[in-house]
Amino acid sequence: MRLYAALGTTAVAAATGVVLLMPEASAATGGVTGYATQNGGTTGGAGGQTVQASSGTAIHAALCNRASSSTPIIIQVSGTINHGNTTKVSGSSCNTAADKIELKEISNVTIVGVGGGAVFDQLGIHIRDSSNIIIQNVTVRNVKKSGSPTSNGGDAIGMESTVRNVWVDHVTLEASGGESEGFDGLFDMKDNTQYVTLSYSILRNSGRGGLIGSSESDTSNGYVTFHHNLYENIDSRTPLLRGGIAHIYNNYYVSLNESGINSRAGARAKVDNNYFRNSKDVLGTFYTDAKGYWQTSGNILDNVTWSASSSENNPAGPGMASTTTVSVPYPYSLDGASCVPGIVGQTAGANKGLQVSTGNCSVTAGPATTRPATSAPVTTRAATSAPATTRPPTTTAGATTGAPSGTNLSIGAGADGSSKADGTSYGNVKDGNISTYWSPSGSTGQISIKWGSATAVARINIRLAAGSGTITSWRVLNADTGAVLTSGNSNGGVISFSRTSLKKVTFEITGASGTPRVGEFETYAS
Known part of the structure; x- marks a missing residue:
């Protein structure tokens, strides 16, 4: 050939x-x-x-x-x-x-x-x-x-x-x-x-x-x-x-x-x-x-x-x-x-x-984009198979339960929060890209997802970007009322609470070692 x-x-x-x-x-x-x-x-x-x-x-x-x-x-x-x-x-x-x-x-x-x-x-x-x-x-x-x-x-x-x-x-x-x-x-x-x-x-x-x-x-x-x-x-x-x-x-x-x-x-x-x-x-x-x-x-x-x-x-x-x-x-x-x-x-x-x-309100997987394992390079550079281009796993260290299923409601929603570190953005937590992130200006702060109308939410998934400090304590708030939906001390991950209809949900970091980097703030109805 x-x-x-x-x-x-x-x-x-x-x-x-x-x-x-x-x-x-x-x-x-x-x-x-x-x-x-x-x-x-x-x-x-x-x-x-x-x-x-x-x-x-x-x-x-x-x-x-x-x-x-x-x-x-x-x-x-x-x-x-x-x-x-x-x-x-x-x-x-x-x-x-x-x-x-x-x-x-x-x-x-x-x-x-x-x-x-x-x-x-x-x-x-x-x-x-x-x-x-x-x-x-x-x-x-x-x-x-x-x-x-x-x-x-x-x-x-x-x-x-x-x-x-x-x-x-x-x-x-x-x-x-x-x-x-x-x-x-x-x-x-x-x-x-x-x-x-x-x-x-x-x-x-x-x-x-x-x-x-x-x-x-x-x-x-x-x-x-x-x-x-x-x-x-x-x-x-x-x-x-x-x-x-x-x-x-x-x-x-x-x-x-x-x-x-x-x-x-x-x-x-x-x-x-x-x-x-x-x-x-x-x-x-x-x-x-x-x-x-x-x-x-x-x-x-x-x-x-x-x-x-x-x-x-x-x-x-x-x-x-x-x-x-x-x-x-x-x-x-x-x-x-x-x-x-x-x-x-x-x-x-x-x-x-x-x-x-699929054309009927469901999704089918596309083709893999990795090179075949049998491909042989012509140069002396080592032949290694590249990983698939699928989205990174939805779990992080400290996950409180299994990965959520269904639609991530944060995609297309709004975002805001407390003060942010230079070079970071609220919108980075809902862009589907774990490599972009929001950080508070210090070790603690708030990040929120918001919608134009009431939306039912029962789980969130806090996915941390590479190089993040460790979150030691947090609260999830119904920002419409100020009510605490749940709290904990895990380093992000999937967090469940009673299904709540709200226009804005807040993840409040109340304690951390170093500066957290929240790559994705995913929200799910169940």
Whole structure:
């Protein structure tokens, strides 16, 4: 069998951090739905060589040393990819840059996170003049267009200039603010980008979720499907659609602060069975007199407010009546909107085990993303099997009972607390990521999960992040009334109490050795 010959010698591979494996099927080759199934379909690097990379330079080397720019390749990525380990690599089959992951003038590529996860830190992914691309199971965070360092015009994932057939799946895209803090869009498409699906992903903490079309005259984009995604704490653009067609179904929107789905310049959006919560102006034409259109069905509005109509604002609410009809050319299954918060909470984002909805309000496990145990590396680097990308165990030291089952009610809820240590955030305890956390400013403090309406809770699971101090005593409070639901002295873990209907539950740390790091504050109905 011909190996990835153009990568050259063992010395080259070792220098770039690339490990070559025997050909295998990618975890991402099956399961795509939506518009990415059209125009010939989206298969990424299926059937091609599999390469492992732990740096941006290694990713570029894998692209540049293919036999041609269209030779299929699957790049399994692990670790943190940043400016420090990403350089330009030259070759006949690529066109790369040092300040971003550049997928330019290429085709038939899969980038998939494996092992303990892949994080693109302050480094965006740029797709230009390319086709048949899959990006799966990665986190892209804090990409800036101003300040330092800058990357990809401030977009976490950006596509432009004749891009076709892209599937982005089970990714986490996040910023730490809006344009004034140096960030731009999380998921942008412009200048003739078509046949794209974004599925089972998290987009959060950004001024701009994403756009389709960079201006009112850039209407050559479209045929984009958004399904089973979580949009949380976004000011606007979920997405902004200029021209073209978008199918938007089974997404969970929480805390859209200014506006949500913005259909304008003749765009048409099919908006089915989504759940909108604690948000403003979730659908309409905003900030322009160039109207767009929508077809709506089965959506749930939970504490949604609406602006008055004006010459440049045409909100769809409160009735959300359809203004057009949109037909889609592919089959799909709809979860009921009432199930969407739970389904999205279990499935969306990186490192969730690639779980997907069955289409009837239940979840099935996705494919494993680890390399096969039989894969043999070509270099002298040791061959080790990477662990699965499933979510970390739900138990921690000091657990008081077995791991809870059911939906984690904290996903999509709000969070607040007492003073927090520098660099930590209340929202980190409900993002599904054990590596991000909240810490009190000292050794004691409070962290709370809150909902817009009364929610029944009977168990919480306090999962501590690595490096946490030891919690020696705590209380669980009904923050609505101040009542103590239970107390104890374990170091986090699963805590049970009488099922209580409340809008806010508080975990109060009353004693600790060192500074606690609460990675996840999970809540369950039973």
